[in-house]
Structure formats: structure tokens, C-alpha cells
Amino acid sequence: MPDTTEQSAPRAKRPTRAQRREEILAAATRVFGSKGYHQGSLVDVAAQVGITHAGVLHHFGSKDKLLWEVLEYRDRVDVQDLEGQHIPGGMDLFRHLVTTARQNAGRRGIVQAYAVLTGESVTDGHPASTWVAERFAVLRGEISQAVRELADERSVTLPEGEPERAAAAVIAVMDGLQLQWLLDPEAVDLAAATGFAIESILTATLGSTVRITNP
Amino acid sequence: MPDTTEQSAPRAKRPTRAQRREEILAAATRVFGSKGYHQGSLVDVAAQVGITHAGVLHHFGSKDKLLWEVLEYRDRVDVQDLEGQHIPGGMDLFRHLVTTARQNAGRRGIVQAYAVLTGESVTDGHPASTWVAERFAVLRGEISQAVRELADERSVTLPEGEPERAAAAVIAVMDGLQLQWLLDPEAVDLAAATGFAIESILTATLGSTVRITNP
DNA sequence: CCACACTTACTTACTGGTTAGTAAGCCCGC
DNA sequence: GCGGGCTTACTAACCAGTAAGTAAGTGTGG
Structure with missing residues (x-):
């Protein structure tokens, strides 16, 4: 029985596409980090976001593409940390x-x-x-x-x-x-x-x- | 028809246990080296020696044990190269x-x-x-x-x-x-x-x- | 010197598990 | 009411490890 009274939280509703992708990228970073790319599975990644591995593929198409976006994501975060942005x-x-x-x-x-x-x-x-x-x-x-x-x-x-x-x-x-x-x-x-x-x-x-x- | 006249070569017959193990260790070093441990399979290793993966397991028991012996093998070769042996x-x-x-x-x-x-x-x-x-x-x-x-x-x-x-x-x-x-x-x-x-x-x-x- | 017992070195066949990727459909929110 | 987000259900491939069988070798007693 899902609890429909939950509405005080800012977004118990549904995450936007961008939010979900970000969540998945963060999860994939953790999984690939702790298990490696080959040993870390899409099921592991999906579980951390609370969806199935097919849901992950819905957003990223393939495991290779997911890895690519993880790497670009890492670069983006690194540059962000650098306040001067250069x-x-x-x-x-x-x-x-x-x-x-x-x-x-x-x-x-x-x-x-x-x-x-x-x-x-x-x-x-x-x-x-x-x-x-x-x-x-x-x-x-x-x-x-x-x-x-x-x-x-x-x-x-x-x-x-x-x-x-x-x-x-x-x-x-x-x-x-x-x-x-x-x-x-x-x-x-x-x-x-x-x-x-x-x-x-x-x-x-x-x-x-x-x-x-x-x- | 096996050529029984072949006897100048030291071993066309059957490799000894030690020889086979050495062959497998060399093959495993190549496979784990080029594909990594998780991605490199026992089938890959076995194929390089011309046997099946079960044959490899016959000699080493498990993939983990094979890896262990590969690492010790590497140490042994390194020390061998060191002529003084110390x-x-x-x-x-x-x-x-x-x-x-x-x-x-x-x-x-x-x-x-x-x-x-x-x-x-x-x-x-x-x-x-x-x-x-x-x-x-x-x-x-x-x-x-x-x-x-x-x-x-x-x-x-x-x-x-x-x-x-x-x-x-x-x-x-x-x-x-x-x-x-x-x-x-x-x-x-x-x-x-x-x-x-x-x-x-x-x-x-x-x-x-x-x-x-x-x- | 050779037959019989035994061991070694495998192979084939299978199990149970995990994987990425696909297809089709359901459901919620706009 | 419909489209995007997701699930369920599935496939095909691959994996390590096991079990059982086989052929080839080795040792031994007669």
C-alpha cells in the first residue's frame, strides 16, 4: 500500500529526466568505482536508484554510453569545483x-x-x-x-x-x-x-x- | 596416424604435469594481462594451451587459485632474472x-x-x-x-x-x-x-x- | 616381459548463476 | 488522453565449477 500522504518532501512526486539521469550517473560512478566497469553491473547501478536495470538502459541506451557519460560527468564536477572555472x-x-x-x-x-x-x-x-x-x-x-x-x-x-x-x-x-x-x-x-x-x-x-x- | 618416428624432439608425446602447468601459467599471464582477471575467462586461457577450460581447472582447482599462482610465478621469474638471486x-x-x-x-x-x-x-x-x-x-x-x-x-x-x-x-x-x-x-x-x-x-x-x- | 591395477590428464556435458540488451505494456502526471 | 518513465518478461550469451567418463600412461607382481 503506497503512502499517498507523503507530500511534505520537496519532490516525492516524480523526478525529472535530468534529475534521474544525474542520480544514475552518481550511482554509476560509485558502482564502477567500487567494482570496476566490467564487474559493476547495470543491475547494481539501477538498484542504487531504486529502479530496474532496464530503466537505466531507457535513459542511457547501453552500458558503454553510460560509462562515457560518467566520465564526462566527472570532468564536469571537477571543473565545477574549480571556482575560477579555468x-x-x-x-x-x-x-x-x-x-x-x-x-x-x-x-x-x-x-x-x-x-x-x-x-x-x-x-x-x-x-x-x-x-x-x-x-x-x-x-x-x-x-x-x-x-x-x-x-x-x-x-x-x-x-x-x-x-x-x-x-x-x-x-x-x-x-x-x-x-x-x-x-x-x-x-x-x-x-x-x-x-x-x-x-x-x-x-x-x-x-x-x-x-x-x-x- | 601419429608419427612414431618423431623422437628427436624431446616431447611430442605428452607434456609432464610441470610443463603443462607452466604453459597454463604463461597463457594465464597473457590473458589476465590483456583482458584483466574478471574479463579474462578460463576458456580464453585454455584455448591458448589447446585444451578445454575444465582441463585448466584440473590443474589449478579454481580461477582464484590460478591467479594466485600466476602472481607467484611472476615473482619467481623476476627473481630468476636477478642473477645474484638476492x-x-x-x-x-x-x-x-x-x-x-x-x-x-x-x-x-x-x-x-x-x-x-x-x-x-x-x-x-x-x-x-x-x-x-x-x-x-x-x-x-x-x-x-x-x-x-x-x-x-x-x-x-x-x-x-x-x-x-x-x-x-x-x-x-x-x-x-x-x-x-x-x-x-x-x-x-x-x-x-x-x-x-x-x-x-x-x-x-x-x-x-x-x-x-x-x- | 607383460598383464593387470592404478593414476594422470584430460573431454564432454551439464548446472546454476549473471550478464546486457529487447520488446511490450502499464501508469502517472501534465 | 497521451507520452514519457518505467516495469515485467524475456532472450541469448557467457561464466565458473562439477561430475562422469575415457584414453593414455605408469608401476608392479608374476
């Missing part, structure tokens, strides 16, 4: 990276989702592989640009390919630390280790001590 | 790490298997998670010890927790670079970037320039 450059970028690491230590789910999908994406023909590869490429571009800016500020001439090498190393250390932290949070201080590693790489690249001050 | 310490360890990275650039399959399984292992209740976590713990122990040795050699006193932080960063950067390299081999020079990053971290930790000379 990616900072120079030293601000590295400050932002360390800040993100500190925030990440408090939201295991997101970190797990990212780690699982990234790992899975190196399998042959994985639907997320191009997304992850492009993401890496964009990040390398932004970070190497920031490294060049810092070098210019300090009038340092860098060897050919050095900014790119440093950028790849910075991204690598962040991802790798997340893996270790997920498997053993006691053993790794995510924020501290990330800050330390990025400072190390920048110091070695620029030839003089670099400190990333807390904003 | 893990080096001090600067030799870091030389060994860079050498490994250089070798890895020529064996994509192994790197892929490691990356996929590590990523998958952070999912809830994954059969490989304890193995990966322990592997990380052991590596952190060995590398932080090597860092302490280098510090002693140079009469440097390190802050509390610094060797562990450096060790985690070194492992992280190796894993992270592998991911980027797998997704875009053109964009990342695995050996060069690994050497650069490790040198950076050691230099920052020890306070003086560290170079890892080619053996």
Missing part, C-alpha cells in the same frame, strides 16, 4: 594539484573510481581507453606548460623534452600514490607524499629548491 | 630499478598484466588485493632501507618518515609512468622518465645531486 598556470597549478590530493584523501570513492577505470583502460579495446589516454595527454600538456612558465620566471633554460618528462613524472607520482593509498591508507599520507614528490621533481628540474606553500 | 641494496637497488624499467619497455605484456591487476585489485574483495598490498609494503621497506643506506653513506640525517615517503614516491612514479606508457608509448620514454624521476626524488631527499650511472 585551469591555473605556473605555480598555482602545482598548488592546485596538492590541494586536490589533500581533498582526495577525504573522498575515497572518487579516487577508487579513477584508479580502477584507469587500470582497466589499458586492457585491449576497453571503452574508456581513449578517454584516459586523452586525459593524460591534456594533463601532460598543461603541466609541462606550467613547468616552462616556472623556468622562464627563474630564467632557466631547460633541456629539450625536460618539461614533458617532468610533467609525466608528476602525473605518474600522483596516480601511483593513489594506488598505494587505496590499498593501505595507513602506510601512505596522500597529501604529504604528493607534495613532497612534486617539490622534488620541480626542484630537480629547475635546479633550485622549490616549495609549494599552502594556500 | 635483492641489491643502496645505490645498486636504484640502478636495478632503472634497468628493470628499461627492460620493461621491451615486454609490454608483463607490464600490462601488472598494471591491469594492480588497478583491478583496488576493487572491493578482489582476490589479488592482499598480494598487491603486500608487494607494495615489501617494496617500500626495501627502498626506504636503501634510502637510509645512501643517507648514512653521505652522513645525512633524514627527518622522521622521509625514507618511507621517498620510497612510496619512487614506487608510485614507476607504476604511474607504466600506465601512461601503456596508453601512449610515443608520449613517454619509460626508461628515461623513470631514471629522471628517481634521481629527482633521491636528490631532493639527500640534499645533494644524485646520478644513477648506467651499469
